[in-house]
Amino acid sequence: MAGSALRRLMAEYRQLTLNPPEGILAGPVNEENFFEWEALITGPEGTCFEGGVFPTKLTFPPDYPLSPPKMQFTCEMFHPNIYADGRVCISILHAPGDDPMGYESSAERWSPVQSVEKILLSVVSMLAEPNDESGANVDAAKMWREDRKEFETIAERIVRKTLNIPENL
Amino acid sequence: MRNLGITVLSLLLTTVVIGNAYYQKKQFYPSVVYITKSNPSMAVIYIQAFILVILSGKLMRKIFFGELRAVELEHLMERSWYAVTETCLAFTVFRDDFSPKFVALFTLLLFLKSFHWLADERVDFMERSPVISWLFHVRIISLLFMLGILDITFVLHAYQSTLNKGASVQLVFGFEYAILLTIILNIVIKYAFHVHDFHEMPWENKAVFLLYTELVMGFIKVILYFSFVFIMVRIYTLPLFAFRPMYYTVRAFKKAINDVIMSRRAIRNMNTLYPDATPEELAAADNVCIICREEMQSASKKLPCNHIFHTSCLRSWFQRQQTCPTCRLNILRTPGSTQATPAPPQRARPDPPQQQPPPRPDFQWGVPNPPPPMNNANIDQPMNDRGIQSPGPIPNVGHPPMPGAENLHPFFCSPFPIAMPFNVPPPIPPTETLSDEELARMERQTREGVEARVRCLQNIQALLDASVMMMQHYCAAAAASQRHMYPPGIHEINPTANASAPHAAPNSSSAPDTAASSSSVNPGPSGISSGSKIDVSDEPPQHGQTPVNLSFLNEGPSTSSTDVNGGTSVSPETLDGPSSEQTVDKVATDPCSSEASESPADSEAVRKRRLQKFSKDFNPGD
Numbered sequence: 001m002a003g004s005a006l007r008r009l010m011a012e013y014r015q016l017t018l019n020p021p022e023g024i025l026a027g028p029v030n031e032e033n034f035f036e037w038e039a040l041i042t043g044p045e046g047t048c049f050e051g052g053v054f055p056t057k058l059t060f061p062p063d064y065p066l067s068p069p070k071m072q073f074t075c076e077m078f079h080p081n082i083y084a085d086g087r088v089c090i091s092i093l094h095a096p097g098d099d100p101m102g103y104e105s106s107a108e109r110w111s112p113v114q115s116v117e118k119i120l121l122s123v124v125s126m127l128a129e130p131n132d133e134s135g136a137n138v139d140a141a142k143m144w145r146e147d148r149k150e151f152e153t154i155a156e157r158i159v160r161k162t163l164n165i166p167e168n169l
Numbered sequence: 170m171r172n173l174g175i176t177v178l179s180l181l182l183t184t185v186v187i188g189n190a191y192y193q194k195k196q197f198y199p200s201v202v203y204i205t206k207s208n209p210s211m212a213v214i215y216i217q218a219f220i221l222v223i224l225s226g227k228l229m230r231k232i233f234f235g236e237l238r239a240v241e242l243e244h245l246m247e248r249s250w251y252a253v254t255e256t257c258l259a260f261t262v263f264r265d266d267f268s269p270k271f272v273a274l275f276t277l278l279l280f281l282k283s284f285h286w287l288a289d290e291r292v293d294f295m296e297r298s299p300v301i302s303w304l305f306h307v308r309i310i311s312l313l314f315m316l317g318i319l320d321i322t323f324v325l326h327a328y329q330s331t332l333n334k335g336a337s338v339q340l341v342f343g344f345e346y347a348i349l350l351t352i353i354l355n356i357v358i359k360y361a362f363h364v365h366d367f368h369e370m371p372w373e374n375k376a377v378f379l380l381y382t383e384l385v386m387g388f389i390k391v392i393l394y395f396s397f398v399f400i401m402v403r404i405y406t407l408p409l410f411a412f413r414p415m416y417y418t419v420r421a422f423k424k425a426i427n428d429v430i431m432s433r434r435a436i437r438n439m440n441t442l443y444p445d446a447t448p449e450e451l452a453a454a455d456n457v458c459i460i461c462r463e464e465m466q467s468a469s470k471k472l473p474c475n476h477i478f479h480t481s482c483l484r485s486w487f488q489r490q491q492t493c494p495t496c497r498l499n500i501l502r503t504p505g506s507t508q509a510t511p512a513p514p515q516r517a518r519p520d521p522p523q524q525q526p527p528p529r530p531d532f533q534w535g536v537p538n539p540p541p542p543m544n545n546a547n548i549d550q551p552m553n554d555r556g557i558q559s560p561g562p563i564p565n566v567g568h569p570p571m572p573g574a575e576n577l578h579p580f581f582c583s584p585f586p587i588a589m590p591f592n593v594p595p596p597i598p599p600t601e602t603l604s605d606e607e608l609a610r611m612e613r614q615t616r617e618g619v620e621a622r623v624r625c626l627q628n629i630q631a632l633l634d635a636s637v638m639m640m641q642h643y644c645a646a647a648a649a650s651q652r653h654m655y656p657p658g659i660h661e662i663n664p665t666a667n668a669s670a671p672h673a674a675p676n677s678s679s680a681p682d683t684a685a686s687s688s689s690v691n692p693g694p695s696g697i698s699s700g701s702k703i704d705v706s707d708e709p710p711q712h713g714q715t716p717v718n719l720s721f722l723n724e725g726p727s728t729s730s731t732d733v734n735g736g737t738s739v740s741p742e743t744l745d746g747p748s749s750e751q752t753v754d755k756v757a758t759d760p761c762s763s764e765a766s767e768s769p770a771d772s773e774a775v776r777k778r779r780l781q782k783f784s785k786d787f788n789p790g791d
Contacts, residue, residue: 003296003366004461004482010299011462033238035297062297065460066486095489111494112460112486 005064009034012116024120026058035060037069039120043159044128048152052159056088056123058116068093068110071119075162078154080130080141089136090126092119176220183217186210215269219276226280233312234287235304241290248286251413252279258410262401263338271338278345281319285352288312292356295363306364313357320350336404344397348390348414355386376485377432384429387422394418428488435487438500439470439480446471458482460494474498 013034016026026039037058043049055074061067071093073086081089091108135141143151160166190200190210204210230237237245256275260267291309295301327343359379366375394415401408446469458465460482468480476495478486483494491500 006297006299007463008461015462031299033297034299062293063485065482066489111490111492111497112482113494 005062006034008065009060016117021117021121023124026116026120041120041124044124047128048155049127049159052162054162065112068095076158078140078158079127079137080132080144081126081134081136083136088123089134090122092122176224179217179220182213186213222276222280233308234291241287244290245283245286249283252282255410255413259341262405262408266338274342278342281316282349284316285349288316289352289356292360292363309360313353317353320346320353324350340400344393347393351386351389355382358382376481380428380432384425387418387425390418391422431488432484435484439483443470443472445469446477450477460486472500
């Protein structure tokens with residue numbers, strides 16, 4: 001059989017298909033390549049992202065459980081912890097040692113114990129509770145802190161966009 | 170589509186050029202001469218040749234690789250650009266023998282290089298691909314074979330040419346193909362490993378073998394690059410074009426060395442420090458290695474924190490990080506060699522500190538019990554009450570300063586702050602992989618433990634304050650007695666010797682002094698607030714004749730409230746200069762003491778000296 005990274009990814013895929021967590025759908029883009037995944041995340045209820053379905057892309061390194069995957073939203077996003085190009089900035093996706101924002105303790109970094117499911121769940125909770133201390137998107141962080149109304153309007157527009165609802169309905 | 174258009178266009182142009190030449194000259198040889206003499210015609214021919222090369226490249230790619238994946242294409246483009254710029258740099262060195270043949274050779278080199286890169290990627294991809302077809306094996310083997318033959322041929326050719334005609338541009342080619350040959354060798358080894366891994370299901374040492382291959386290959390490449398640069402500098406000039414790949418090679422080699430060292434260390438650690446997990450332990454845990462998510466049947470190790478992993482998984486993780494993947498316990502610092510980390514074990518320990526807050530941790534840490542010596546001092550009653558030592562000696566309390574002073578010295582200078590880390594019990598880590606509730610519980614326990622410790626430290630601080638106070642008692646007593654007996658001197662350095670002195674001193678004279686110095690004692694203690702409350706109730710019966718103490722104790726909490734944070738850092742400050750200095754001032758201005766002494770100026774000087782001595786003596790101890 002193939003390498004350990006592949007086996008682990010297959011195991012995680014099996015796990016995710018057997019017991020899918022609520023509001024999350026994830027799997028490889030195609031069965032030939034287990035190192036590129038697609039995931040759909042639904043916006044957590046009771047937040048300004050409620051109802052949205054956000055497509056994301058996960059890219060796994062060849063030494064997967066030892067190094068974290070990369071995650072990127074493929075739709076438009078406006079969120080303090082998501083870069084303008086969709087890359088997600090949360091601490092469990094950072095290998096201990098690199099700290100782009102300089103605020104994370106190593107206890108919340110990547111370790112092989114983490115999994116795709118945990119990453120996606122943390123992203124859901126990140127959508128619900130942005131961390132405006134570490135602004136991947138400074139504009140969004142500023143708006144989240146100072147003009148919540150405006151932020152929610154933008155979030156709502158994005159949600160509509162992901163659902164293909166015209167803006168003025 | 171565009172590519173096709175360009176190809177067709179170039180083909181048309183070529184036909185037109187050749188047709189035109191043939192039409193004008195009617196014969197083969199004159200038309201060839203015509204074309205080579207005419208620059209526009211040559212340009213067309215060159216473009217055509219270039220397109221042909223690309224086309225044949227595509228054909229070969231189709232044959233050996235099929236469709237390229239997006240990543241492969243991306244890497245190929247990236248590397249090609251570097252290779253092209255480096256080739257241009259190389260042209261500058263060999264501008265004298267610049268000719269079409271020369272360009273053609275470099276193009277061929279580039280061409281073969283790209284195939285090496287692709288083969289490398291493909292073989293790496295084997296490890297990540299769920300299905301490997303026969304076609305794949307056939308393609309890879311034939312490609313590797315072909316590339317290997319070509320490389321060897323070119324190396325030999327370059328060697329012969331250099332021998333026969335002296336150093337020329339062939340040197341560069343020979344060297345480049347030698348590097349490519351090492352790449353081929355590396356790929357072949359990797360391929361063999363992967364194939365072996367395919368047949369023998371879990372081949373645990375594969376990662377190690379790959380590491381060593383990397384190391385050896387890196388070493389060969391580094392040597393090749395250095396010798397090349399050396400030769401080039403001797404014969405031509407500094408080969409700038411070789412610097413970038415050389416830098417990367419050296420870096421990769423350094424990384425390989427580092428990896429091998431880390432891996433060896435991890436293996437050694439695992440073999441010597443951590444036991445193999447027994448089947449019972451495996452059964453008790455859920456038997457799945459959290460790193461690879463596979464069942465653990467054999468070859469698994471148990472870390473000091475009781476987490477169990479596959480040996481091979483753990484090794485590859487330890488190569489990067491020396492922590493437990495689950496709880497992040499630093500495994501290099503915890504093992505029995507030193508107990509440099511008291512924190513994790515205590516955190517993990519299910520401490521029952523809530524029931525018996527202050528004395529309990531004290532007891533467990535095995536601090537060389539400070540309470541017994543302090544037993545007679547008035548402040549530490551709460552400690553004794555909790556059962557470390559029964560309050561037997563209470564009858565003595567009549568003269569607090571004396572026995573207290575007797576034991577003061579060992580207490581202060583005894584390795585109290587030093588002793589703590591050494592007496593920490595061995596780690597008692599969490600026993601199973603943790604669920605969220607367990608984590609929460611542990612967190613609570615940790616919190617309680619920390620709180621208890623802070624309380625304990627506060628109590629210790631109170632004790633220290635008490636001893637400072639007793640020192641001052643003693644000072645006062647000594648001062649009082651020495652007025653009658655002998656001039657001030659050395660005797661106060663040694664408290665045990667001094668124990669006799671206070672005997673002579675009337676208690677009544679010490680009491681006012683304490684009152685005078687009380688304000689200097691108080692700034693320290695925060696913990697005294699809890700302790701002193703009990704004291705207040707205990708105090709009056711014991712010190713009937715020194716009501717002033719009571720006032721000090723009452724005053725304590727209010728003056729000290731600012732210092733709560735200091736609880737963890739405890740002692741030194743309370744003993745340091747400031748407090749004693751303050752004492753000096755206070756004592757000096759105190760009416761009671763001045764009334765007691767014969768000449769105020771005299772006694773002031775004496776006390777100053779003495780207190781300075783105290784602070785000097787005690788600071789080094791801390």
